Amino acid sequence: MLIAGVDEAGRGALIGPLVVASVILPPFPELKVDFVDSKKIGHKTRESLFLSIKAIALAVSVVAVSPKMIDKLNILEATLFGMRKVVKKLKLEPNVVLIDGNRVPKIDGLPVGCLVKGDSFIPEISAASIVAKVVRDRLMLKYHIRYPDYSFDLHKGYGTFLHYEAILEHGLLPDHRKSFNLTRQGVLF
Numbered sequence: 001m002l003i004a005g006v007d008e009a010g011r012g013a014l015i016g017p018l019v020v021a022s023v024i025l026p027p028f029p030e031l032k033v034d035f036v037d038s039k040k041i042g043h044k045t046r047e048s049l050f051l052s053i054k055a056i057a058l059a060v061s062v063v064a065v066s067p068k069m070i071d072k073l074n075i076l077e078a079t080l081f082g083m084r085k086v087v088k089k090l091k092l093e094p095n096v097v098l099i100d101g102n103r104v105p106k107i108d109g110l111p112v113g114c115l116v117k118g119d120s121f122i123p124e125i126s127a128a129s130i131v132a133k134v135v136r137d138r139l140m141l142k143y144h145i146r147y148p149d150y151s152f153d154l155h156k157g158y159g160t161f162l163h164y165e166a167i168l169e170h171g172l173l174p175d176h177r178k179s180f181n182l183t184r185q186g187v188l189f
Contacts, residue, residue, distance in 0.1 A: 001027075002058070004094035006083050009132035011075060013157035015062035015176045016140060018075070021081035021132035022090055022097075024059040025124050040120075041130075043137075050134040054125045059088040062135050067158025071179040080105035100125045147173060 008020045037175040041049070054060060056085060063086040083105045087097055096111045100118040120130040137156055144152035150173070152168040157163070167176075 001096065002092060003122075003124045004059075004087055004090060004097045005100075005118075005122060005126070005128040006086060006097060007100040007119055007129035007132050008082065008127055009129070009136040010157065011079060011175075012159070014159050014163060014180055015067065015152075015173060016136070016143060018064055018070060018078055018082055018176055019136040019139070020063045020065065020079070020086045021128040021135065022059075022061050022083075022086040022138075023053060023057050023124055023127040023131060024090060024092055024094055025057055025127060037062075041102070043128055046134055046137075049127075049130050053131060057127065059090045059092040060131060060168045061086050062131060063089060064135075067175045067177045070177050074179065075177075076103065077101075083107075084172040098122055098125055100129060141167040143175070 002024050004022050006020065006022045008018055010016060025075050058104045063082045065078045065082040069081070072078075073081060080103065083099060084107055086097050087094070087107050087110070094110065096113065097107060098118060099105075099112065099114045100116075100122075102113050102116050104112045104114045106112070115125070118125040120126070140152045140156040143157070144150070147170075149170050154160075155163050172178075
């Protein structure tokens, strides 16, 4: 049975794309480290697991949903859109799709299930979580090179104090999500 795990990274970020990944693993993946939620492991471990996943996975696909699409659809619909697209992009058709979270997109012809915290105990979802996080973090490092004053290397575009301070000082960038409530202490950016 081919299980496609699906997860995303960047849903709560203020800038940049939402990255959705899907992974189909072989029936008995041979990785030395147990899969876990990508946010619970360090950068070096994530990068190492990312390379291992790419080496052993039967199929991996990644979709980046742009900030403009997020603003057009809203973050929930953009997430569901990305999930449908990433599964259809797989080079193999899975027997079932398992998604981290509590909402499932309708994907024609495939049974789809969801599990809250599924990335903590379903290897395919965990692998997708790691792939999505690594791809998004790498994209945010490119943003940092282009816009060093925003320190994207440190907060990856999430709504930290440092990020809000940079917005106050330098303004919004074209890839900031305009539909998000970009406020802090009553100040609208």
